[in-house]
Amino acid sequence: MSTFEDHRSLLTGVAYRILGSVADAEDVVQEAWLRWSNVDETTVDDPKAYLIRVTSRLAIDRLRWAKSRREAYVGPWLPEPISTEPDVAEHAELADSVELALLVVLETLSPLERAVFVLREAFDLPYAEIAEIIGRTEPATRQLARRAREHVQEKRPRFDVDKGERRRMTERFINASANGDLDELIELLSGEVTMVADGGGKARAALRVVTGADHVGRYLQSINTPESIARFLASIGMAETLGVSVGMGEVNNGPAIVISADGKVITVISLMVADGKIDTxxxxxxPEKIAHLRPATGPAS
Incomplete structure (x- = not known):
């Protein structure tokens, strides 16, 4: 295996955390490979540090461009879900620190703040090394890190981290939805629950954040009917598709509902739990954000 391939999964982890986009991360890593292919390896003392530096700089530049593009995005923008199933070897470096709730908060940081936060908190790089990557002094880099850390601590929701509890709540949610039991579904939701739906103008999804247990419950129940599924499939060019299935998958280091049709993932739903209730x-x-995912192999209940 080449030097670059030895570090590819690590570089993908760096780029994905900075960008929140699988496609953009893969593009950045590919560009890093092109640059590495033109380098005389004998002149590089520490290939790993060199590749992280190149990848991080490319990711920061890509994020600056992406942020302006996202301003024209149709509806809410969410990070691309990524499988963290144990058998997805190419994403081994993404097994930790890729929780969807954290990535959502990181979207509110500036590109430099986000890069510093990721490199320090997720990869524990020394401040001197991060300073060299972003082209700032070490004191300025420490200040960026402190500001980013305080912002994340302030904005990051206090969700339960117990995956077993999240899995149990997800199973109850699936059962309530499948049975059409609106009362049971609403009972699982906190009174102040919020739902953020990302269709990107390419699939049917709420264009604004939905709040409140009654509103969220009714919306979620409405998208689970045969008629609504048929309309959704038509919106993404799969009008004649049969064989819709619902399963449990491991997405962004947590249980998620993965809805598929004819072997293609059409919706991913992640539930965040706080104080025994679904809070978000x-x-x-x-479809552009979930085309890379595989249908769930786990049972829906």
């Missing part, structure tokens, strides 16, 4: 629902239906 993240729903991603933009």
């Amino acid at each position: 629902v993240y729903l991603v239906a933009n």
Whole structure:
């Protein structure tokens, strides 16, 4: 295996955390490979540090461009879900620190703040090394890190981190939805629950954040009917598709509902739990963001 391939998964982890986009991360890593292919390896003392530096700089530049593009995005923008199933070897470096709720908060940081936060908190790089990557002095880099850390601590929701509890709540949610039991579904939701749906203008999804247990419950129940599924499939060019399935998958280091049709993932729903209730629902239906995912192999209940 080449030097670059030895570090590819690590570089993908760096780029994905900075960008929140699988496609953009893969593009950045490919560009890093092109640059590495033109380098005389014998002149590089520390290939790993060199590749992280190149990848991080490319990711920061890509994020600056992406932020302006996202201003014209249709509806709410969510990070691309990524599989963290144990058998997805190419994403081994993404097994930790890629929780969807954290990535959503990181979207509110500036590109430099986000890069510094990721490199320090997720990869524990020395401040001197991060300073060299971003082209700032070490004191300025420490200040960026402190500001980013305080912002994340302030904005990051206090969700339960117990995956077993999240899995149990997700199973109850699936059962309530499948049975059409609106009362049971609403009972699982906190009174102040919010739902963020990302269709990107390419699939049917709420264009604004939905709040309140009754509103969120009714919306989620409405998208689970045969008629609504048929309309959704038509919106993404799969009008004649049969064989819709619902399963449990491991997405962004947590249980998620993965809805598929004819072997293609059409919706991913992640539930965030706080104080025994579902507090936030993240729903991603933009086909460009979930095309890389595989249908769930786990049972829906």
